[in-house]
Amino acid sequence: MNRNIVFIAAILLVARFNSFAQPGKIISAKHTVSITFHNKAGDADLHLDSSCTNPFGEIFIVKQFKYYISNIRLRDDDTKKTESFPGKYFLIDQADSSSKIILLSTSLKHIISIEFMLGVDSLKNVSGIQTGSLDPAKGMFWTWNTGYVMAKLEGTSAAANTPQHSFSWHVGGYKKGEATARMIYLKLPVISNQAPGIRYQQPGSGTININADILKWFNALHEIKIAGQPFCHQPGALAVSLADNYSAMFTVSYNHE
Amino acid sequence: MKLSRAILFVLLFIFCGVFFMSFNNSPGFKTTPLKFIVPKGWPQPVYDFKNNPLTKQGFELGRKLFYDGRLSRDGNFSCASCHQQFAAFATYDHNLSHGFNNSVTRRNAPGLFNLAWQKEFMWDGGINHLDAQPLAPITDTTEMAESIENVLKKLNADPQYKKMFTAAFGDATINTQRMTKALSQFLVMMVSSNSKYDRVMRGQDSFNLPQQLGYDIFRQKCITCHQPPLFTDFSYRNTGIAVEDFLQDYGRMKITRNAADSLKFKVPSLRNAQVTFPYGHDGRFYSLLDVLNHYRNGVVNGPTTDSIVKNKIPLSNFEIGQLQAFIYTLTDSSFLNDPRFAHRVLKTAHRSHLHSMSIIININKNSEKFLVPALNHWAAFLHRTLVLQTNYKHSAILISIIGICLCSAGNHQIIYANMRRQRSTVKHCAGNIFSR
Numbered sequence: 001m002n003r004n005i006v007f008i009a010a011i012l013l014v015a016r017f018n019s020f021a022q023p024g025k026i027i028s029a030k031h032t033v034s035i036t037f038h039n040k041a042g043d044a045d046l047h048l049d050s051s052c053t054n055p056f057g058e059i060f061i062v063k064q065f066k067y068y069i070s071n072i073r074l075r076d077d078d079t080k081k082t083e084s085f086p087g088k089y090f091l092i093d094q095a096d097s098s099s100k101i102i103l104l105s106t107s108l109k110h111i112i113s114i115e116f117m118l119g120v121d122s123l124k125n126v127s128g129i130q131t132g133s134l135d136p137a138k139g140m141f142w143t144w145n146t147g148y149v150m151a152k153l154e155g156t157s158a159a160a161n162t163p164q165h166s167f168s169w170h171v172g173g174y175k176k177g178e179a180t181a182r183m184i185y186l187k188l189p190v191i192s193n194q195a196p197g198i199r200y201q202q203p204g205s206g207t208i209n210i211n212a213d214i215l216k217w218f219n220a221l222h223e224i225k226i227a228g229q230p231f232c233h234q235p236g237a238l239a240v241s242l243a244d245n246y247s248a249m250f251t252v253s254y255n256h257e
Numbered sequence: 258m259k260l261s262r263a264i265l266f267v268l269l270f271i272f273c274g275v276f277f278m279s280f281n282n283s284p285g286f287k288t289t290p291l292k293f294i295v296p297k298g299w300p301q302p303v304y305d306f307k308n309n310p311l312t313k314q315g316f317e318l319g320r321k322l323f324y325d326g327r328l329s330r331d332g333n334f335s336c337a338s339c340h341q342q343f344a345a346f347a348t349y350d351h352n353l354s355h356g357f358n359n360s361v362t363r364r365n366a367p368g369l370f371n372l373a374w375q376k377e378f379m380w381d382g383g384i385n386h387l388d389a390q391p392l393a394p395i396t397d398t399t400e401m402a403e404s405i406e407n408v409l410k411k412l413n414a415d416p417q418y419k420k421m422f423t424a425a426f427g428d429a430t431i432n433t434q435r436m437t438k439a440l441s442q443f444l445v446m447m448v449s450s451n452s453k454y455d456r457v458m459r460g461q462d463s464f465n466l467p468q469q470l471g472y473d474i475f476r477q478k479c480i481t482c483h484q485p486p487l488f489t490d491f492s493y494r495n496t497g498i499a500v501e502d503f504l505q506d507y508g509r510m511k512i513t514r515n516a517a518d519s520l521k522f523k524v525p526s527l528r529n530a531q532v533t534f535p536y537g538h539d540g541r542f543y544s545l546l547d548v549l550n551h552y553r554n555g556v557v558n559g560p561t562t563d564s565i566v567k568n569k570i571p572l573s574n575f576e577i578g579q580l581q582a583f584i585y586t587l588t589d590s591s592f593l594n595d596p597r598f599a600h601r602v603l604k605t606a607h608r609s610h611l612h613s614m615s616i617i618i619n620i621n622k623n624s625e626k627f628l629v630p631a632l633n634h635w636a637a638f639l640h641r642t643l644v645l646q647t648n649y650k651h652s653a654i655l656i657s658i659i660g661i662c663l664c665s666a667g668n669h670q671i672i673y674a675n676m677r678r679q680r681s682t683v684k685h686c687a688g689n690i691f692s693r
Contacts, residue, residue: 128308128388129434136392136433137405143392145383145512236514 032205033074033111033198035102037092038253039065040213048094054218058226060157060167065094065214066140067151067246068133069102070117071183077112077197089120091133091140092212112188112197114208118246119150119181122174145234147172150180151246153217160230167226169217171242173235180239182247186210189254209253220248286427288312291442293373296450297459299486302373304387304445309438311446314425319443321421322436324600327411328391329401330357336394336440339366342598345529345589346370346447352540357402363504365540367525368533370449370592374487380522380538382493383512387444388437405433412436449528449592450486457586458486464586471583474576481565482524488587493521494563497556501539508538519561531588545584549577 038045041052041062051061068091073084083106093099124130125147140149154168173180188197188208198206218224222241232238291311295302309315322328326335339354339362340346346369348354354362364380378384384393394400395408412418412431419429426435454472456462464472475483484490493509500507500520509518522538536542542551552570556562572580592598 126385128305128386129392129437131432131434136389137409139404139406141392143384143389143396144379146385146389234514 058159064154076108167230180243216249315442319439347533360399373445452589453586467582471579488527
């Protein structure tokens with residue numbers, strides 16, 4: 001009888017611990033792809049509180065530089081399959097180096113291109129309050145005219161005829177005619193003699209390095225001078241122009257690996 | 258043998274218990290659903306209840322947040338400081354409300370009721386979701402002047418909130434979404450649908466002659482914009498108002514940046530209008546009489562003035578009286594006194610006693626600072642009870658001035674007498690009141 005008790009207890013214990021384990025899931029080979037953003041001012045790395053010069057010769061210091069990355073989609077060259085990552089929103093913050101590395105898990109074997117949105121899609125702008133990186137407490141949300149600030153560039157410049165010579169560009173707007181979220185499409189580079197992109201031979205990890213050049217904010221498509229437009233704090237024409245400009249700030253970097 | 262059998266049973270019992278618990282993912286988390294009742298004949302609400310199911314726990318948390326001054330920078334301004342229940346959650350007798358550090362708001366606080374039917378918020382409709390609404394007054398420098406981050410910090414530091422967030426949402430995480438969802442649960446429950454007008458429509462009551470005549474005039478001259486049962490069509494219109502020199506508020510244009518929207522503001526509901534005076538986006542109309550006078554004499558024609566009022570609305574003195582009689586039938590006294598929406602402190606103990614107690618406590622805490630708003634509050638009570646029967650503006654002002662004097666003279670004595678007598682009990686009570 002004593003043996004029986006021990007036996008039953010043992011069975012129950014095993015059963016109990018089994019119930020903690022996840023049901024056997026067959027996981028297809030997954031790779032880790034890390035997307036790393038390198039914020040730049042022209043060719044130089046961007047550093048907060050050190051001065052940069054824009055294409056108009058205006059010298060400025062960046063105090064804050066943040067932007068949302070969402071709706072990422074990766075494309076496989078061999079199978080022509082794509083993989084998207086709905087519900088993943090990332091706030092890239094120059095002041096927080098860990099925010100600049102996005103880790104995703106993918107089953108694609110040969111990534112040839114990446115597509116993502118700079119900003120937050122309109123649906124998330126109209127469905128109340130979100131959590132995580134989209135929490136309004138992150139300071140990237142307009143309370144008086146609901147909507148996300150897609151990207152933010154703040155600093156000081158002698159060219160800004162404003163209190164403390166500050167300038168701040170908060171770019172947002174999701175409605176028709178004033179949308180500031182931009183889809184970015186980037187082809188991955190050819191590295192030496194290999195085929196372009198990231199190729200996984202076996203489960204592993206690969207990195208996509210993306211440069212984001214703040215100097216593009218000033219003249220990529222429209223000329224916007226700090227002296228002329230030191231503030232952007234609402235949706236509208238200026239925000240749209242800035243968005244057109246920043247849509248050109250991303251390039252895939254060849255110099256990392 | 259007997260012993261081992263007993264051990265076996267005990268073991269079986271324990272394991273069964275453990276098994277049962279493992280099926281229940283979050284032990285102890287159980288909410289009590291709250292039912293949202295759509296009044297008969299009303300349209301379906303627009304608020305998305307699926308995304309934020311109403312529960313007793315969420316509602317109670319929302320109420321606590323609504324009445325908590327800590328949502329403001331200095332702790333003095335809760336949502337309820339500008340949204341007072343006896344004024345249908347508008348600011349009683351204020352054209353503009355008072356905010357942080359002696360500031361004054363730029364717009365007239367609207368009454369809060371029937372929000373579940375409202376798609377856009379603020380006079381200019383800039384806010385597109387009820388959950389997003391509280392963030393505007395919390396962060397506005399002329400209102401609560403606090404950052405969302407700091408509010409969350411303060412809530413996180415309070416074990417009572419940890420408990421209430423757990424009860425409402427299953428764990429102690431406090432974030433903006435949960436805070437605003439709880440507030441929304443409280444706010445959407447504020448349904449005002451039990452005025453005399455509603456009772457008449459349900460066949461339970463009847464209008465007297467002036468009310469009936471007023472209703473007929475209303476249906477001819479007001480109903481296009483103030484559509485029952487909500488008494489607004491939620492459109493934005495320029496009702497022929499001139500821009501105010503100081504505020505330079507062009508309303509809807511600020512949101513759309515479209516010149517065609519210049520000076521357009523949301524049509525306000527007429528429900529409970531008796532207690533939400535003054536009127537208009539900047540509170541420029543003190544009484545209903547002023548509003549009606551504006552429509553028959555004061556309309557200023559500009560490029561965006563609404564075609565309905567462009568040629569003014571012809572109204573005789575007689576008609577204005579009848580209209581006023583009708584509009585007063587929209588006062589929902591059961592809503593104005595509904596204990597579910599009242600500050601829990603006031604519900605649980607005798608009002609006036611607690612009032613004086615909280616004033617004593619506040620004096621102890623912060624000398625004069627709290628005394629003045631508290632007395633104003635008292636004066637407003639007095640004003641409400643004495644003045645609402647008459648409509649003569651000057652006597653109203655006179656009575657409220659006398660009220661303030663009486664209050665301040667009388668209560669100073671009471672307060673200081675009480676202070677001496679009750680000093681020992683104050684701390685105890687303070688603990689009770691503020692821990693809720």
